[in-house]
Amino acid sequence: MAYSSIFSTNFTRFSYTRPVNHQLSYPPSLPSTSLQYSNNRREFPVPSVASIPYQPINVDYLEGEFRGHGVTFESIDDSCVAKMALDNGSTATLMLPSGLITSYKAPMWHGGAVELLHTSVFEGDEGEAVIQGGVSLALNCEGDNEVSWSPSNWTLRDIRGNSKDSIKVEMISGDSENLVETRHIVTLQEDVLSSEILVSNSKPSPLQWTGSIMSHLTVSSPEATYALGLEGSNFLNIPPFLSNFGIIPPDFDQQIDSYIGQLWSQMGLKRFFSGSAQRNEKNASKVKRKQRESEEEMEGEEEDGYKQLNKQMSRIYTSAPRFFTVIDRGRRNSIVVGRDGFDEVYMFSPGSNHEIYGEYAYICIGQSAMLKPVILGPGEVWLGCQHLHNPNL
DSSP states (O other): OOOOOTTOOOOOOSSSSSOTTOBBBTTTTTTOOOOEETTTOOOOOOOOOOOOOOOOOHHHHHHHHHHTTEEEEEEETTTTEEEOTTTTTOOEEETTTTTTEEEEEOHHHHHHHEEEEEEEEEETTTSSSEEESSSSEEEEEOOOOOOOOOOOOOEEEEEEEEOOOOOOEEEEEEEETTTTTEEEEEEEEESSSEEEEEEEEEEEEEEEEEEEEEEEESSSSSEEEESSSSOOEEEEOOOOBBOTOOOGGGGGHHHHHHHHHHHHHHHHHHHHHHTTTTTOHHHHHHHHHHHHHHHHHEEEEEOEEEEEESEEEEESSSSOOSSSEETTTTTTEEEEEEEESOOOOEEOOOOOOTTTTTTTEEEEEEEEEEEEEEETTTTTTEEEEEEEEEEOO
16 A cells, blocks of 8 residues: 655654654663763763754656656655666665665565665654655764754755666755755665765864764564674664664663663762772672673673674674675575774664564664764865675675
């Protein structure tokens, strides 16, 4: 059954308060104060900006302006779907003005094409059809006046290439008041789908931004899914990132509460230790041991080079290789995930206690700048990129 508003940009949340558009945040119950792990202070700001209303898109104009590049346009309510298609069978679907990539179908060794992205469609608060998942941007820029801005309304700027070799779609979003410009460039090649972010700072003062390129990769089940190449990478367990396009199973509430409990436990232990060490050496020793155990649960080093993703997990790898492989033994395919510019990799698994090939049969991978924000000086430009490579041809 088709929905007339299946690509609606009005997003809701399963059981959480709705966050602002296209930004990363933590659940409302997590305190917005800085969180400390070991001796490094790592801040996770919760953005607060109003949503920007979308304007209707003239599909007839786009069809005439960008004809001949291998892209077709379809109007759905106030949104527009741009469909990219190559002659070898690779296709990608992009929503405007939200910038969400809802589909990447790649040709396989057996001759057919397989969907590599995971999306979820459900009914919103007002009866509209809502879509989540795919590949999306969740960015937050902040200047010296501590006023934050997040690109949420993308304008199509240019399309280059053709259906034979490659297609490049360039979108732009800017904030004239804060003199920030962000470009989102999606490139479809025969065996790669790339998403680039280019941030320009025209301010006379530095700009700080945090965020991620979030990708929901569809799998048969996390039980049959493995990550190759992460052995030796340091990681930090964190609560799941919440964004308008992110998919979080309802049963992850318990894990979120567990993370929050661990964080508050660490903070409380430190306060207790400072007062009890002088009074009772035995109690101080217990506190130190508990604090050590808690920190070990939060941080670690990946020991498995063929890591099964069947358990619930939400973590940032701080020293992962630039390229690693995700294998789905159930669907007998794989995908190589690569990055440029980003230092971190966010990985989320809903666990294998859900229906196989169902709503929560996916792995979320984000090329991230959350623990270490990107600092742009006046006039500087930063470029980050994610590559989804199809090795199954």
